Amino acid sequence: MIQDDKNAAITIHDVAAHAGVSTATVSRALNNSRPMSDELRNQVLVSVQALGYRVNLLGRALRLRRTFSLGLVVPDLENPFFSALAQRVSRAFIDSDIDVFIYSADNDIELERRAIQAFLGRQVDGLVLIPCSEIESKDNVLLADRTVSTVQFDRLVLSVPTRYVGCDNGHGMNLVAEHLKKNVDLQRQPPIFIGAGPASSSGHQRLSAFKKAMPEAKTLLGSFSFEWGQNAAHELVDQGITSGAIATAADVIALGVIAGVQERGYRVPEDFRVVGFDDVGVSFLAHPALTSVRQPVDKMTATIVEMVMNSATGVDNVANQAKTIFKPDLIVRQSSPLRKV
């Protein structure tokens, strides 16, 4: 059984031997950890080139007790909203010396735990979690937080006191309610909310905020999925509701709603106004363009970067449990325009 280790890995010792210096010198040349003559440094770098040496980050991490890496655990990459968030988080770290590794929990609490264990065992410097469930993920988040600097993102397990970055779902829903009151005739037909169950904090918060802002609303609850929006729309039409204002808990639901009402022969925005939430990941696929609550993702990811970098250098134990909540905006587009159609 031949290990195809390719070429049996060059170490710093090989470089040192090739350059005729000690390993300390090689390390110092590569890391600029102490001033040295240009001549000597070049001598080392030439050998590095010649041998094609690449530092073994495992050895370095062991010694430094630091890996320059961050783990990002997302509930489900097949959901374009989460994959977009993942991308944006990675991108936010591009100017840092930290590598972001993504692990998908595939909507499975067990797998979420495995992801966290995988990262913890590999000694990541920090962990960013979008927990699968507001309740069932508790132990997982706890495990993470006990071991390493942890930030929850987008979704929150409130019972574990970690830092958190998210958006003000209540404010977002208020904007939606205001918009509908101003621009839709709600006399004929009270507004309808098509949401997700309260298993995740976002589903939970958006639902209760909308109910509070528009107590007269009819609410239908399902999951954060296209199919659910589609089914709910069919259901409405089949019940004889053929126009009105529909708010949703997420863009992906709104897309389903639009498809669903169109399949039944109704039009958006002429018959139904539809409003989404998130404006991340899938909203660009909507037709007509989707009025949606936009989360300020860039600000949010920038905050995550700040939190991670600070806790890596241990600056800020003060605000270690701080929740940073951003106010979202309403972006008005064709699916629910400003004037009454």
Added chain:
Amino acid sequence: MIQDDKNAAITIHDVAAHAGVSTATVSRALNNSRPMSDELRNQVLVSVQALGYRVNLLGRALRLRRTFSLGLVVPDLENPFFSALAQRVSRAFIDSDIDVFIYSADNDIELERRAIQAFLGRQVDGLVLIPCSEIESKDNVLLADRTVSTVQFDRLVLSVPTRYVGCDNGHGMNLVAEHLKKNVDLQRQPPIFIGAGPASSSGHQRLSAFKKAMPEAKTLLGSFSFEWGQNAAHELVDQGITSGAIATAADVIALGVIAGVQERGYRVPEDFRVVGFDDVGVSFLAHPALTSVRQPVDKMTATIVEMVMNSATGVDNVANQAKTIFKPDLIVRQSSPLRKV
């Protein structure tokens, strides 16, 4: 500057001391690497529990020269097609002892290189790459392949002789051509192909296969994006083309095309037939449901698993450059149904 290392990491030595045994015994108890009395094993496990010990995978990897990890580099997670593929690859490894870590290159050759370096430095056991570009990614793929067991997936840099798993784009396009010939009246209006430029191997292959199968087709080339499909559709309509058959190089383009023609007041499938390619990631968002070439993703990811596991155990240096190409199927749905509408 306080390192908030939480609780300063329990090592195997702490466990050994607590249990009153040597580190060798602890390691053997945890890894079952040599038979031992149940009594002793329990004694060790109790201490492990009591201290909350978790193995440091860095130390282990250093010693074992194996990390039980796989790096997956994708071009762009904001593209739902790639994020779905990433999810599916991870999922395929769920029953193995290997953890899959995902890194997004954000469509940037430099970042793709950084991703590969990050994985190589961390000594992953294997690398799965979906290269950004057929040409510009060459050096990156080469770097990977020189160092570790590498598989290219979906897209191919042919000039680097690595293993590859993909689908037969030519065959897929032949199926599309056949379908259109049988079910659409192409006399009135020759078929139209809305594709992507030849920078990626999939764009390239799909284009040339379709042109070969239907030389009379009009072709428009852009990018793998919704916007491009939308713009291309507008362009067609604005040129006075108001019906016909449209094949595309990807579902995400097809979605854009559907949206585009609908925006101009035409219907799918009554006016335009639209066919996608991939049937992964976004096709479920299409309305009407999208006729598409389905890649057999499960078979493909299973093959990747096999390749990675084999090369990890060094079984198969023979087929080390094997290209495994799967035949896709055509899934007929409403956007281009079987009978002439």
Added chain:
DNA sequence: TAGAACTTGGTAAAGGTTTACCGAGCCCTA
């Protein structure tokens, strides 16, 4: 010119594992 102050290179320990090898104790047989 003695020696302080600085520069610059090397030695070796430490970081957390796993495991080859050793040795001690036991049972069994000749």
Added chain:
DNA sequence: TAGGGCTCGGTAAACCTTTACCAAGTTCTA
């Protein structure tokens, strides 16, 4: 009872780095 063949625990080396400390050489000052 000598010693062969077990079982089972421990010691220490190795995996690859970085860096505290040391030592030697140089420059400068008093």
